[in-house]
Amino acid sequence: MQEMLANPAVQGGLAPFIAALTVAALLAPFRLGGLAVVAAFATAVYFIAGFTFEPLTATRKIILLGFAAPLAGIVIDFAFRPTRFEAWALALAGAAAAAWIFWPILAPKGLERALLPGGTAVLAAAWTVGFSHSRLAEDGVRAGAAGLALGAGAGGAAILGASLTYGLYGMAVAAGSGAFLLVQMIIGRKIHAGATFMLAAAFLTALLAAAAMILAQVPWYAVAALALVPLAASLPVNAGAPVWLQALLLSLFGFFVAGIACALAWHAGG
Amino acid sequence: MSSKFSTGLFAAALPFAAAAAPESFTIDAYHSFPYFDTVHLGTSVIRGRFEKISGKLVLDTAAKTGTIELTVPTATLSTGDNDKGSRPRSRDEHLRSPDFFNVAEFPTMSYKGTATKWHGDAPATVEGQLTLLGVTKPLTLTVERWKCGPDPRTQGKRYFCGGNATGAFNRSDFGMKFIVGPVSDEVKLWISVEAFRD
Structure with a gap:
């Protein structure tokens, strides 16, 4: 048993998927099925690094934000009326989060060397969070497909960029999003995603990809490519098509872009 | 006469006084390397080293005291792959x-x-603090060999000391928890050091 739980495929895939499936199935009736992503991520953190936050490294800041994002999402979903400034404010929060995490690492390198990775991290986080919230969060299938492809893309690129830890965290987000999608495919109707789901998935994947760029060897243009996944998940599909078909098509769109990001990460290794 | 005698006595005693004072040494980066060992998948030992190291030693062999400060740029690690x-x-x-x-x-x-x-004029055990990944934990090093003397490469113009020290720590104590098990938690250190007297 212990040997099985030490297997990276279990830690970053199977165990997070089971946790997310349970949460999505149990909490969907209360419009909280989106907590599936954080359930998956927390399961992976438990197995891989544990809940230690001292010293507060970049990875631990990402973990903290990953836990805070769905809580903020619940507040946004249940306590506020939607406004058109909401997405802009969240995009700004995404940029601020990236700056908070990576500035202490990039600052000593000097402006010339810090500008490209730092700028990519800030813009990718702002775009991924802002666009996903404004265009995907209200549609459970689109949100799930985006989370699935973002997680798989961030995870795959991180593994190719020499960090299996970030790879497993990305895969855990993909597993959580996959479970969220699967519930919708099984019951044949869309469930509420909202900021509860989308903030966690977008924040985590954008920051994990940026961390894999700054702390490992994922190239900046792979991170930029990955940021286009939400755009792919917003492409039109027949709204009258069965949920499983919409989920399949939108996931394929997302995987296509995520695949490009992974190919760029592979190619950068020479 | 008495004055000449006391001056002579002072001059004769000077080398001993100098030897008794703490002496500062600077690490010779070309002959000093920290090596590390881990066990891979419970089978072979994978050994690596850091290509650069800098630091200072302060030794007082008469008083049997000494300190060491080492800094290693982690990006210089190499396992030959x-x-x-x-x-x-x-x-x-x-x-x-x-x-x-x-x-x-x-x-x-x-x-x-x-x-x-100490064993005679050689340090035998060093107790200190290792800082890795922002975490500081105690680490004791055992000095396996130690020798000081004139540097033969400079016909004795320079004075230097050198030797080896070993130790071990659990990497998970420093937050390095990735695949503990398949790659052993225990990391063995083997440090070779040479240092020139300032």
Whole structure:
């Protein structure tokens, strides 16, 4: 048993998927099925690094934000009326989060060397969070497909960029999003995603990809490519098509872009 | 007469007084390397080293006291596998990533220690603190060999000391928890040091 739980495929895939499936199935009736992503991520953190936050490294800041994002999402979903400034404010929060995490690492390198990775991290986080919230969060299938492809893309690129830890965290987000999608495919109707789901998935994947760029060897243009996944998940599909078909098509769109990001990460290794 | 005698006595005693004072040494980066050993999948020992090290020693052989401060740039690690071949990345690239040494975020590791036991004029045990990945924990080094003397390469113009020290720590204590088990938690250290007297 212990040997099985030490297997990276279990830690970053199977165990997070089971946790997310349970949460999505149990909490969907209360419009909280989106907590599936954080359930998956927390399961992976438990197995891989544990809940230690001292010293507060970049990875631990990402973990903290990953836990805070769905809580903020619940507040946004249940306590506020939607406004058109909401997405802009969240995009700004995404940029601020990236700056908070990576500035202490990039600052000593000097402006010339810090500008490209730092700028990519800030813009990718702002775009991924802002666009996903404004265009995907209200549609459970689109949100799930985006989370699935973002997680798989961030995870795959991180593994190719020499960090299996970030790879497993990305895969855990993909597993959580996959479970969220699967519930919708099984019951044949869309469930509420909202900021509860989308903030966690977008924040985590954008920051994990940026961390894999700054702390490992994922190239900046792979991170930029990955940021286009939400755009792919917003492409039109027949709204009258069965949920499983919409989920399949939108996931394929997302995987296509995520695949490009992974190919760029592979190619950068020479 | 008495004055000449006391001056002569003072001059004769000067070398001993000098030997008794603490002496400062600077690490010779070309002949000093920290090596590390881990067990891979419970089978072979994978050995690596850091290509650069800097630091200072202060020794007082008469008083049997000494301190050491070492700083290692973690990006200089090498296990002899820098070519990725058909893999996504080489082992050294992986070891530099956040899975292990996280060199972008923690570019150095350091050790500060004090010699607490001596065998004659040689330090035998150094008790100190290793700082790795932003975490500081105690680490005791055992000095296996130690010798000081004139440097034969400079016909004795320079005075130097050198030797080896060993120790071990659990990497998970420093937050390096990635695949503990398949790659052993215990990391053995083997440090070779040479240092010139300032």
